[in-house]
Amino acid sequence: MVDKDANPLKSQFEGQFAKAYDYDLIVIGAGSGGVRAGRIAAGYGARVAVIEGDRPGGTCVIRGCVPKKLLVYGASFAGEAEDAAGFGWQIDGLSHSWSELIAAKDKEISRLEGIYRTLVKNAGADLIEGWGRLKGPHEVEVGGISYTAERILIAVGGRPSTPDVPGLAEHAITSNEALDLKKRPAHIVIYGSGYIALEFAGIFNAFGSKVDLVYRADLPLRGFDMDVRQHIAEALKDRGINLISGRMIAEVKKTAEACVVTLDDGTVLTPDEVMAATGRVPNIEGLGLEAAAIETDARGAIKVDEWSQTSAPSIFAVGDVTDRINLTPVAISEGHAFADTIYGGMPRAVSYDAVPSAVFSQPDIASVGLTQEQAEQAHSHVHVFESRFRAMKNTLSGRPEKTYMKLIVAANTQRILGVHMVGPDAAEIMQGMAIAVKMGAKKSDFDAVIGIHPSAAEEFVTMRTPRS
Numbered sequence: 080m081v082d083k084d085a086n087p088l089k090s091q092f093e094g095q096f097a098k099a100y101d102y103d104l105i106v107i108g109a110g111s112g113g114v115r116a117g118r119i120a121a122g123y124g125a126r127v128a129v130i131e132g133d134r135p136g137g138t139c140v141i142r143g144c145v146p147k148k149l150l151v152y153g154a155s156f157a158g159e160a161e162d163a164a165g166f167g168w169q170i171d172g173l174s175h176s177w178s179e180l181i182a183a184k185d186k187e188i189s190r191l192e193g194i195y196r197t198l199v200k201n202a203g204a205d206l207i208e209g210w211g212r213l214k215g216p217h218e219v220e221v222g223g224i225s226y227t228a229e230r231i232l233i234a235v236g237g238r239p240s241t242p243d244v245p246g247l248a249e250h251a252i253t254s255n256e257a258l259d260l261k262k263r264p265a266h267i268v269i270y271g272s273g274y275i276a277l278e279f280a281g282i283f284n285a286f287g288s289k290v291d292l293v294y295r296a297d298l299p300l301r302g303f304d305m306d307v308r309q310h311i312a313e314a315l316k317d318r319g320i321n322l323i324s325g326r327m328i329a330e331v332k333k334t335a336e337a338c339v340v341t342l343d344d345g346t347v348l349t350p351d352e353v354m355a356a357t358g359r360v361p362n363i364e365g366l367g368l369e370a371a372a373i374e375t376d377a378r379g380a381i382k383v384d385e386w387s388q389t390s391a392p393s394i395f396a397v398g399d400v401t402d403r404i405n406l407t408p409v410a411i412s413e414g415h416a417f418a419d420t421i422y423g424g425m426p427r428a429v430s431y432d433a434v435p436s437a438v439f440s441q442p443d444i445a446s447v448g449l450t451q452e453q454a455e456q457a458h459s460h461v462h463v464f465e466s467r468f469r470a471m472k473n474t475l476s477g478r479p480e481k482t483y484m485k486l487i488v489a490a491n492t493q494r495i496l497g498v499h500m501v502g503p504d505a506a507e508i509m510q511g512m513a514i515a516v517k518m519g520a521k522k523s524d525f526d527a528v529i530g531i532h533p534s535a536a537e538e539f540v541t542m543r544t545p546r547s
């Protein structure tokens with residue numbers, strides 16, 4: 080039984096003037112977090128408006144996770160076709176139409192945009208189209224019209240950020256444009272080695288583009304487990320991606336024929352396209368945060384407490400604009416928790432422990448919990464179990480690629496602290512692992528499980544001897 084009076088935020092806003100506002104809640108941004116919050120709040124009876132200047136759906140649906148994953152699926156057939164030969168298939172005259180793929184992807188994204196519009200409408204909320212700008216703690220202006228609300232939720236997400244390198248911002252595409260290219264580049268330089276860089280390197284490489292991945296670190300994916308980083312570097316090389324590590328781009332110029340990319344050691348690359356995949360920043364430009372005295376941090380992220388409340392008590396923020404964990408399901412959880420807390424009488428804060436994530440590179444990577452480096456810092460002694468093996472499919476396909484799996488266990492409690500995988504279906508497998516980690520599973524719990532044979536996933540329950 081939830082004690083509604085325990086809601087720490089509820090009483091702050093209940094006042095005789097509430098109905099004087101146009102809405103109970105205005106959400107700025109119809110992306111994953113904003114739409115979830117708006118729908119749930121409306122379901123609890125709040126009068127809600129959702130403001131969106133672009134296409135409803137936000138980064139994930141319109142220019143992020145969804146179109147990216149569709150291209151990843153499209154790209155994966157190249158590897159399947161290569162592997163098929165070992166199983167007796169003769170696939171002659173294989174060809175691919177980039178423009179057909181992009182058109183099919185666009186059609187699906189339009190369908191999903193329509194679903195997002197319907198979701199808002201069916202929840203009983205108003206969709207106001209245009210760019211919202213705060214005018215005060217209870218007021219937002221859209222296209223010269225002012226709307227007032229008892230509370231405002233900012234859910235405007237992030238945008239690509241490009242380092243200050245001569246010619247880079249001018250000539251490089253970002254993930255926004257990479258998903259809509261009219262023509263697939265024959266040669267692309269991708270700058271960065273995070274989620275987006277690796278995912279697009281895999282896509283373009285599989286479709287036959289020459290891919291140079293330029294990054295400043297020694298290994299891709301800073302922040303991931305070191306063994307994972309080493310393993311994926313080898314796998315990307317084996318798939319044909321040219322890794323240029325420890326290098327920065329010094330300058331980009333464009334000629335009639337190509338881009339001219341000069342690296343800091345003087346190396347010159349001449350691709351058709353350069354893509355900057357160098358991180359994202361909160362999308363606060365033009366939002367009028369100063370009108371409500373909303374505090375931001377050095378990166379421009381809106382500062383919030385555990386209830387997603389900003390420094391202005393009537394204004395809340397969720398998702399990438401708060402730069403907590405920048406993943407769609409996290410934004411959705413934050414939006415849902417906000418609505419439950421404020422409108423549903425069920426105060427709850429989001430737990431940021433053991434949030435799983437995946438990089439949809441080829442092969443894909445997925446993790447939950449701590450890296451070995453983090454685990455060793457937080458615990459006096461850890462055991463590491465790992466498995467590196469050639470997947471059964473690769474025996475006949477002839478693909479040399481190996482799958483890598485790793486469990487990190489606290490020596491004293493036997494709790495599983497981290498699970499990591501590089502290999503086909505890593506994302507699908509990791510979701511289940513995340514449940515186990517979140518529940519506090521111990522190594523003995525994994526040992527007690529019978530594997531599904533033959534599968535790659537069974538390796539997670541058959542690792543017996545820790546690495547010395």
Ligand code: NDP
Pocket residue numbers: 242243270271272273274275276278294295296300301327356357358359404405406436437438439
């Ligand atoms: P990431 O933060 O993952 O990676 C940024 C990359 O850019 C790193 O390699 C970083 O290098 C490099 N970089 C940053 N600044 C500079 C600079 N000034 N000069 C040179 N290189 C630089 O960002 P992404 O853009 O790939 O993705 C943004 C976020 O979006 C992710 O962190 C993730 O939260 C989310 N996302 C999630 C996905 C998923 O769940 N599958 C997919 C796509 C995005 P270094 O490592 O040296 O700092």
